[in-house]
Amino acid sequence: MHLFFRRSAWHRLVGIVLRGRFRVADDATAAPRPDDAPQVHALGVDPDRIALIGNGPACGWGVRSHDLAMPGHLARALSAATGRGADVDLIADPDVTAATAPTLLGSRRLRQYDAVVVVLGVRDAIRMTSVRSWRESVSALLDTIEDATVESTPLVVMGIQPPSSVQLFHLAPGGAADRQADRLNAATRALLEGRRRASFVPAPELATPVEGDARITSGARFRPWAAVQAAALAPLLDANVLAGRSARGERNRPQGDEERLEAIRGLGLLDTPREQRFDDIVERARILLGTDGAAFSLVDDRRQWHKAVAGAELTELPLAASFCAQTIKSGVALVVPDAWSDDRFVSHPAIRFYAGHPVETADGVRIGALCVVDAEPRSADSVDLVLLRELALAVQRELAATPSAPQPTP
Template sequence: MLAPMMRLLTPSIEKRLAEIPRPDDAPAGHATGLDPDRILVFGSGPASGWGVRTNDLALPGHLARELTRRTGRGSDVDLLAGERITIRDSIAELGRLDLAGYDAVIVTLGVADALGFTDPAHWKHHMDALLCSLASRMSRSAQILVAGIQPIRSITVYNAWWGDLADRRAQHFNRISETLASTHERTQFLALPGERLPKRRHTAPEMYQTWAALMAGRLAGVLSGSDAGGHVSGRDRPAELGSAREHRRMQRPEDARQNALDQLELVGSEPTSNLQRIVQMTQIAFGTEAAAINLIDHDQQWVHAKAGPDVHSSTRAESFCAVTIKDPNGLVVPNASLDWEFAQNPIVRAGRVGFYAGYPIESPDGQRIGALCVTDPQPRRFSGSDRSALRDLALLVQQELWNQWNAAQIAERQTSAPPPAPPRTRIPPVPTGRSTAPEQPAR
């Protein structure tokens, strides 16, 4: 009886949900620092970002900052969320996502199941299957954090008498999840608090910060960072065997990387004004002769945006950025003429590049398609804080590329949508074959 009742309430609930702000920017959060941990937040409820307009103020942004505050490393938090994701759909929703590159996955499922009054036996079966699937697809050092379902009535649109019924089901699910988490290696359960908010008020940034602090507190101590601290070239940085960091440094299939670049349609196009400004800021910030966004396209390096003289497209074989994209932490070459990999490079021998620093740029689907870099004819030092600042600027490039990609997706959907139905008009009666003229009296 409970599930049919919720179906009757669905239209009014969805109308209220449509009025609540939610993020419309890139589904990710970042925090400044080197050797970043990479986290995936997956699910519904707290992951959906209700009440704020940007993921920087939602769970991804707060979680990235809280993790960095505790670890001293950078943080990248990716988001895969949808308010209608249920426990039954969870494995399919993850699809072919490469989970081996994540240091941790945070699962925030259950709101939709509690409201739909999913059978607890089904919840147990599918949650156990999800945890097994995650463990089999993640690196052997990665962590899984199952976040409990927040109190249902702390969600404004569900703050009604029937919310108590759903909340009791949610508490039952939480007990099941906590028990299951205790039976799986590298898996923890975390109860999430919630508070009833006044009507017409939605989840505030402070609540996301509270949840993020609790999650970061659980994860910070078990995430394994690099011993090198990120101050050496990515080519020389050690990585724990079998770790997520090692996986992120593995060579990716070239066809997938090239396909991601092709889909963005950047090669041969003019850069946006925002990208050009970022490149100019980069050159000024580091005081180098040149800065550029370089894209690695087949066997060529394409200069998409540049600031400074003597910046030209080149072959991939001569490209520093082609080496940069092999490592997620970037590349620094303080003195190219003394570097074992670049000393014989034609542009080094010609005196055009004596110093190079670059940080990879990822496509919206996570492929490293190019790099933001700075170069100078003279060798120079590049500190840890410089590397961190270059990463922040590269993330701005990624945000702009996501904005371009998202705008193109919206335009494509609008173009391919069926034309709107014509306005309704009164339909004339269908002729019956009989005359509508009044019958003449018989003579």
């Protein structure tokens, strides 16, 4: 008993010292952090969608864009491994701990994700969080994630990197924080042995910090993390896709009208003047995909309204004649080779060919579409769906940008 109390007191003392060092590092750091939208996309159709949850290396210290940080490297590594596209959404906070991590999730629509990756623990190791508290907190977090995701969705929990490998902390290798990280990792590994969907992936071997400025601006150090994450995820995702068990079925279901209308109202775009940022994307779509016209359209409860139009004259359409209203019923592209031969659509005198990709808000609500049209029918394979998706994602990035008052196009 006395030994237990002595150890507890020692851990508390070490934790106080290390927490002070952690706060100094937090306050002193001027290292850049990504300030763009926390979503990254890798080229390809039929994308896997991944939620990356946590702190530490997931936050992207040292780079200005999530594309150069862990989400970007993970998306590209996963796409290369599967041959499909990849979307990675970051849900992170540098101050979060295992105990507070469930608060990050809030009202997130986790059922839309094909896999979840958890990166936590450096802060807990530095603070000398007890093994018991860590085990309880991680268990509660995994319970929350499992309850909110599709039953087949795999969970990957990354091991904690040695805190001494973070140059900013100036910790000696093998010290108290590193030993505590080892203890927490052992507890995580044991905890996950009883969970069917969750797996433990050790942190990658990291190079010894180099001398010089701790504010490293290269994103290369995130590549090893992405490599081990993709290696663990790719076979699980492939198996789910092959068996039809992925979250795609959930993700591509029709969504509620009220949910869409609320999201559109929140954007404040409906019936606003044209904006150059959207006009430019739509014009690129028309040129690059070689069509008569293109548009970015919103779908409300009565009509399809064009926020941006290029080329062929397109007018507001009632829902009964709306191609885009059909497009947003799913999360994938819709191609209509010849509208006059398709019973779903009212014959339109000016449009025969249509290809559209849904445009979503940051939390996955489909509000409209980026589309291209032609006056003559075309084959379904005449449009590059990868490029169409990239253009739709460009619209989504603009939607996620800091809103500003629409500026009329001259």
